[in-house]
């Protein structure tokens with residue numbers, strides 16, 4: 001072996017040793033430091049969030065009635081392709097028609113698609129069978145509300161209506177996840193149909209979010225939506241309960257211009273808004289990054305600016321205990337009012353001046 005080769009081998013061996021040392025000694029301490037810094041940042045944000053007076057522009061009774069209908073045992077947990085899901089989607093299309101939204105699917109209000117069987121790491125980590133089964137008969141539901149300015153691109157409002165269905169004879173009702181987001185989607189459609197904005201609003205109830213965001217993928221995969229023709233995505237997933245009465249707004253890290261808008265929003269919101277859970281691991285340590293946690297992740301990947309509103313995971317998340325009686329009606333109503341205010345502020349902000 002030549003001297004040069006020996007030298008190369010020695011350097012490589014040293015590099016491996018250094019990497020192992022760094023990984024075992026420095027890395028955990030660095031991660032810990034980042035995590036602590038992030039939790040201090042979130043605590044500071046929480047302390048700075050001062051709730052405003054409650055609002056009532058939406059019909060709060062209707063919100064709860066719609067949430068209850070979707071989370072009712074007759075819907076059987078709205079697993080893609082099941083009778084409960086098909087009933088839910090037909091009902092949603094009927095609601096869109098009654099509100100006066102224009103059909104915006106590939107087949108009336110619907111965009112039918114097939115859920116492909118695939119491996120799900122998150123299911124596997126939760127001790128379930130790792131395979132998400134195929135479903136022939138999935139569909140997104142889309143309705144368009146024209147804006148006052150026909151030249152503007154639509155703001156897309158999304159909430160997934162599917163949930164886990166029945167497992168071993170037990171019902172996963174998915175009241176918070178995500179009957180709550182869909183009921184708010186309907187409430188917003190009713191409100192804005194009577195108080196139109198400059199931007200068109202595209203209301204989308206997505207299927208097959210659980211285990212792979214496949215409903216959101218289908219929007220772009222089959223070119224029903226083109227990213228460059230969209231102004232913004234507002235995603236709603238889990239809005240109806242939180243012991244600390246906190247609402248997370250995810251996405252201002254990626255789009256810093258949202259920060260002043262969120263500060264403005266806090267001044268008219270009766271819940272505490274925390275901007276967070278959108279920092280990558282090398283900025284936030286072990287604090288979860290929710291950038292890809294729900295359907296907004298697909299809009300993010302398509303380079304459509306987004307915000308995601310949702311509560312922190314609770315002890316009933318993805319269990320049989322996520323039922324409608326656990327909903328906090330006052331908190332849920334004010335979260336919905338907050339998202340209404342956000343869309344109004346966004347409409348102003350995105351408008352050409």
Ligand SMILES: [Zn+2]
Nearest residue numbers: 177178237238
């Ligand atoms: Zn969800």
